[in-house]
Amino acid sequence: MKVHVIGAGLAGLAAACQLTEAGHQVVLFEAAKTAGGRARSHYDHQLGCRIDNGNHLLLSGxxxxxxxxxxxxxxxxxxxxxxxxxxxxxxxxxxxxxxxLNQGSIPWWVFSPSRRVPGTRLHHYLGLLKLRKATQADLVAPLLASTGPLYTQLLELLAVSALNTSPQVAAAAALRSVFEETLELGGYATIPRYARVGLSETFVNPALDWLLHHGADIRLGERVTALTPTQATVLAVPPWAAAELVPGLVVPTEFESIYNLHFKYALPPGEAGFWGFLGGITEWVFAHSEVLSVTISAASRYVDFSPERIAAKVWGEIASAFALPPELPPHRVIWEKRATMLATPAQMARRPKTRTANPNLMLAGDWTDTGLPATIEGAIRSGNAAALALMATFKN
Ligand SMILES: Cc1cc2nc3c(=O)[nH]c(=O)nc-3n(C[C@H](O)[C@H](O)[C@H](O)COP(=O)(O)OP(=O)(O)OC[C@H]3O[C@@H](n4cnc5c(N)ncnc54)[C@H](O)[C@@H]3O)c2cc1C
Known part of the structure; x- marks a missing residue:
């Protein structure tokens, strides 16, 4: 069966791979000249090396x-x-x-002061159980702030990073879905993972090679401006583009930005290759071979900062943490304005399901109702779900 997949972000690539593997003839349309959407790498001439649009952290779960x-x-x-x-x-x-954390499913690490968050006690961790009962209306900060030092030294940062939304307004149920598939299962599902060379080298280029090798037709630089209702299609574009192509579709309408800063400075990667930062504006620092890359989520709060001001502030924080020279190294600041949908209860309620009123048309993307916040895992899962739903209609 011939299937159109529109959008070559990770949702579209996952759908295209799933359909191709099942023997369908995929035509993959991507408006940009390169695939990857919000997870991509490029050569930065100012820094003289390849960089990602932003650090992407996965977990083994x-x-x-x-x-x-x-x-x-x-x-x-x-x-x-x-x-x-x-x-x-x-x-x-x-x-x-x-x-x-310990690897197994019983979290005995919470009993060990040298393994857990400094200053925390067992009862702070028990406070996490409130997440299990979170309703769709509950917000992260009011629900979890009573966990005291566990909140200020860990949960607040995890929440803003996973949801890209201020914990004051973010849906607690969205955070629960992340924890259910990682932390709650145990350390073995919570091992940090990230792209060794770059996002394109891990998530995008191998998928394009695989698809080409298996006979898919990939059309980069081809923006789809109208849908053919009778054509089997997976629509894997951002919500604003989907709403233009599918009149009447209800989609999330509010978004959050992410600041990414890349400093040309080679720092030994330490034990993990990255560090979480607390008490400043820096949130995560990744030591790549040629650059130190910084991510700051829910970055609309810094909208009034100029790129130079934020670079100076962040470098000041990194330099003080690692005792590095205070002079600002060559750097690149990337502001992803609509990095993800806002994970408020109201916006989460606007996420559409995979199936649409047209049985030939399935939706994919991190903004669809995946049960997870807008993440790589959600995007890939949405692409798989759209492919499977479409293939189910072929059997009817
Ligand atoms: C800076 C940053 C940091 C992030 N960090 C993390 C992280 O640490 N961990 C994590 O799990 N996730 C992270 N994410 C989220 C992750 O990148 C996204 O969830 C994921 O990439 C979304 O994939 P997608 O396919 O749903 O959407 P997109 O990547 O937006 O793909 C949609 C594609 O559709 C194309 N398109 C649009 N209109 C058309 C059209 N009319 N015709 C054809 N093509 C069209 C677009 O060009 C785009 O390529 C981060 C995102 C950003 C921006």
Whole structure:
């Protein structure tokens, strides 16, 4: 069967691979000249090296992503520590510490002061159980702030990173879905993973090669401006583009930005290759071979900062944490304005299902109702779901 997949972000690539593997003739349309959408790499002439549009962190519990990478032969292009560890620098106290989960499903690490978050006690962790009962209306901060130092030193940062939304307004149920598939299963599902060379090298180029090798027709630089109702189609474009192509479709309408800063500075990667930062504006720092890359989520709060001001502030924080020279190295600041949908209860309620009123048309994308926040795992899962739903209609 001939199938059109529109959009070659990770949702579209996952759908295209699933359909191709099942023997269907896929035509993949992508408006941009390169595939990857919001997860891509490029050569930066100012820095003289390749950089990603932003750090992307996965966890070993992201099983749809791992099986996508396995399918396209790129699983080994991920890297990260061998065990579930998360090093942190607290700019407020100057302290460095490492969260060390144990691998198994029983979280005995919470009993060990040298493994858990400094200053926390068992009852703080029990406060996490409130997430299990979170309603669709509950917000992260009001629900979890009573976990005290666990919140201020870990949960707040995890929530803003996973949901790309201020915890004051973010849906607690969205955070629960992340924890259910990672932390709650145990350390073995919480091992950090990220692209060794770059996002394109891990998630995009191997998929394009795999698709070409298996006979798919890939059309980069071809924007689809209208749908053919009788053509079997997976629509894997951002929500605003989907709403233009499918009149009357209800989609999320509010978005959050992410700041990404790349400093040309080679720092030894330490135990994990990255660090979480607390008490400043820096959130995650990744030590790549030629650059230190920084991510700041829910970045609309810094909309008034100029790129130079934010670069100076972030470098000041990194330099103080690692005792580096204060002079700002060559750098690139990337502002992803609509990085993800806003994960508020109201916006989460606007996520559409895979199926549409037209049985030939399925939706995919991290903004569809995947049960997860807008992440790689959600995007890939949505692409798989759209492909399977479409194939189910072929049998009827
Ligand atoms: C800076 C940043 C950091 C992030 N960090 C993380 C992280 O740490 N962990 C994590 O899991 N996730 C992270 N994410 C989220 C992750 O990148 C996204 O969830 C995922 O890439 C979304 O994929 P998608 O296919 O749903 O959408 P997109 O990537 O937006 O793909 C949609 C594609 O459709 C194309 N398109 C649009 N209109 C048309 C048209 N009319 N015709 C043809 N093509 C069209 C677009 O060009 C685009 O390529 C981050 C995102 C950003 C921006």
């Amino acid at each position: 992201n099983i749809a992503t791992l099986s996508y990478l396995h399918r396209i032969g790129a699983k080994r292009s991920l890297t990260g520590p061998a065990s579930p560890i998360f090093p942190f620098h607290d700019l407020r106290t100057g302290e460095s510490w490492t969260l060390r």
